[in-house]
Amino acid sequence: MSIADLAIVAALIFGWGTVSARLERFDVTAPIIFVLAGLLLTHGPLAVLGIVPSNELIKELAEFTLALVLFSDASRVGLHELRVDAGLYVRLLGVALPLTIGLGTVLALALTDGSIWLALLIGAALAPTDAALGAGMMANPLVPARIRRLVNVESGLNDGIATPFVSVALAGAAVGGEVAEHGAAKAVAELAVGLLVGVAVGGAGGLLMNAARRRGWAADGFAGAAVLGLAVCAYASAVAVHGNGFIAAFVGGLAFGTTGGRRGEPLVPFVEETGALVSLLVWLAFGAVALVPAIKTLTWPMVLYAILSLTIVRMVPVAVAVGRARLGWATVGLVAWFGPRGLASVVFALLALEELGSPTADRAVAVIAITVLLSVVAHGATAEPLAAWYAKRLARSAAGGSGAPMPDMPDRRLIRRSSPSPG
Numbered sequence: 001m002s003i004a005d006l007a008i009v010a011a012l013i014f015g016w017g018t019v020s021a022r023l024e025r026f027d028v029t030a031p032i033i034f035v036l037a038g039l040l041l042t043h044g045p046l047a048v049l050g051i052v053p054s055n056e057l058i059k060e061l062a063e064f065t066l067a068l069v070l071f072s073d074a075s076r077v078g079l080h081e082l083r084v085d086a087g088l089y090v091r092l093l094g095v096a097l098p099l100t101i102g103l104g105t106v107l108a109l110a111l112t113d114g115s116i117w118l119a120l121l122i123g124a125a126l127a128p129t130d131a132a133l134g135a136g137m138m139a140n141p142l143v144p145a146r147i148r149r150l151v152n153v154e155s156g157l158n159d160g161i162a163t164p165f166v167s168v169a170l171a172g173a174a175v176g177g178e179v180a181e182h183g184a185a186k187a188v189a190e191l192a193v194g195l196l197v198g199v200a201v202g203g204a205g206g207l208l209m210n211a212a213r214r215r216g217w218a219a220d221g222f223a224g225a226a227v228l229g230l231a232v233c234a235y236a237s238a239v240a241v242h243g244n245g246f247i248a249a250f251v252g253g254l255a256f257g258t259t260g261g262r263r264g265e266p267l268v269p270f271v272e273e274t275g276a277l278v279s280l281l282v283w284l285a286f287g288a289v290a291l292v293p294a295i296k297t298l299t300w301p302m303v304l305y306a307i308l309s310l311t312i313v314r315m316v317p318v319a320v321a322v323g324r325a326r327l328g329w330a331t332v333g334l335v336a337w338f339g340p341r342g343l344a345s346v347v348f349a350l351l352a353l354e355e356l357g358s359p360t361a362d363r364a365v366a367v368i369a370i371t372v373l374l375s376v377v378a379h380g381a382t383a384e385p386l387a388a389w390y391a392k393r394l395a396r397s398a399a400g401g402s403g404a405p406m407p408d409m410p411d412r413r414l415i416r417r418s419s420p421s422p423g
Contacts, residue, residue: 005051012037013280024136029380031133031283031342035373038287049288058285059350064232065282066159066343067249068275069132071202071231073156074253075260075268077149082254085150091321092154093161099317100127101165104309111301111367117172118364121352124165125368126309130342131155132279133376136384137338142391147331151338159344160247164190166348170355193243198234198251205230205252206259209267224270230256231271246344279343286346286372294369297362306371310378314339334390340379341372 016033023033041049053061082089104123105116112118131138131151138148164187209226212218218226234252235245257265318336327335349368352361 002050005049008041008049009281009284012284013277016280027136027381027384029133029376029383030280031376032380034280034283035287035291035376038284038289039291040287042288043292051288053285053289055289055350055353058282058289059347059354061278061285062282062343062347062350063235063245065275065278066347067235067245068228068231068271068278069343070156070159070246070250071234071253071256072268072271072275073131073152074250075257075265075271077153077254077257082153085146088150088322088325089153089157091325092150092318093157096317096321097127097158097161099320100313101162103317104313107305107308107313108367111305111363115173117169118360121166121169121173121348122305122364122367124162124169125345125348125352125364126313126341126371127165128159128162128341128344129155129314129339130344131338131340133340133342133379134338134383136380137334137387137390138383140384140387140391142394143334143387144394147335151335156250156253157247160191160194160244160250162344162348163244163246164188166351170352173356173360190242190244191247193241194238194245194247195251197238197241197243198248198253199255201230201234201237201248202252202255203259205233206256206261209256210260224267227256227267228271228274282343282346283376286369290346290349290365290369291373293362294366294373297366298370302363302367302370305367306374309371310339310341310375330390330393334386337386338379338383341368341375345372 012034016030020030040046042052101120101123104126105119106123108119108122109116111122129151131154134151137143138151167190168187205227209218209223209230213223231249231252235249238248239245257268260267315333315336318339319332322332322335325332345368349365349372352368353365355361
């Protein structure tokens with residue numbers, strides 16, 4: 001990166017910071033702006049950026065960002081709150097997620113010339129959700145905290161659960177269809193190791209930080225950076241011992257939030273803001289390197305698959321999984337629609353490019369890129385209007401008090417603070 005490129009990128013980040021609230025009132029989100037900027041500033045007459053980041057660099061950047069986001073999101077969710085809706089989480093992650101991967105894989109067979117492994121790659125890579133792309137809904141205090149927490153926790157855990165499916169698909173595609181018999185056992189082992197590492201690192205870190213701040217050992221100006229290091233440590237430690245880093249990051253955040261208590265909570269915004277900053281660079285790089293190759297190989301079947309992935313492939317399994325949970329059709333529809341595809345799908349696409357290379361991975365990566373692009377626009381533009389509609393519907397149907405209010409949800413990365421709309 002030249003000094004001129006650095007100046008342009010820094011100015012772009014500053015510019016977004018100065019007008020972000022204004023643009024978001026028109027449902028223009030940070031991913032929309034930075035994907036578009038990455039495309040326009042590297043291609044065509046406005047191409048002033050000379051930087052062409054490698055796939056490996058973008059993958060590492062995206063993995064780092066995702067780890068920070070998962071840790072910070074989880075640290076805001078109390079374990080006692082998770083127990084209240086444990087059944088719903090089991091339905092979403094244990095029923096809806098596998099059904100989504102399976103349905104997505106079956107439909108993707110038409111795009112991969114019958115290659116089950118590339119089809120599985122597409123289906124699994126597009127199954128994880130990214131709640132940040134539904135910023136208007138996640139930040140709207142009129143939407144019950146229970147619903148926002150449900151979407152948030154699902155988004156945090158399904159990244160790690162989908163990772164073994166992607167790994168098996170990549171292994172099968174790389175060796176021409178022969179996957180080791182212990183692949184499933186290895187995937188379960190990775191999840192278990194990630195879980196244990198997350199509990200150990202996050203739990204111990206929370207206890208130590210709590211004790212240090214209680215005794216005045218931790219300087220306030222550096223305590224936030226210490227928690228940032230803890231988030232990275234949870235992810236990297238799990239990967240180093242062949243565990244699932246994304247599960248470790250999320251579980252580590254849960255453990256830190258539980259053991260860190262009130263003294264640890266004020267330190268989490270440092271991790272959130274760092275993740276927000278780095279995610280802007282990920283979306284900028286995505287627009288710069290992924291969209292043009294995807295558009296060049298674009299076909300109508302790919303566009304149709306992307307639309308189906310964001311609708312039928314996601315919404316039907318969710319409806320099947322939670323339809324009997326007595327949430328109401330409006331709530332089920334809201335949760336089913338807000339399954340945006342984001343950072344995790346980008347990471348998986350870049351993994352495919354790195355391990356399979358071109359042209360083997362080109363079509364699968366193009367489908368993933370187009371789906372993510374459509375998700376950035378569709379979910380970003382509909383989040384706030386649908387959240388407002390849902391809140392009004394709840395207000396109309398409320399017959400009286402609803403008992404003790406659920407705890408409010410924190411702002412997620414790229415999410416502004418919203419004020420309740422009048423009436």
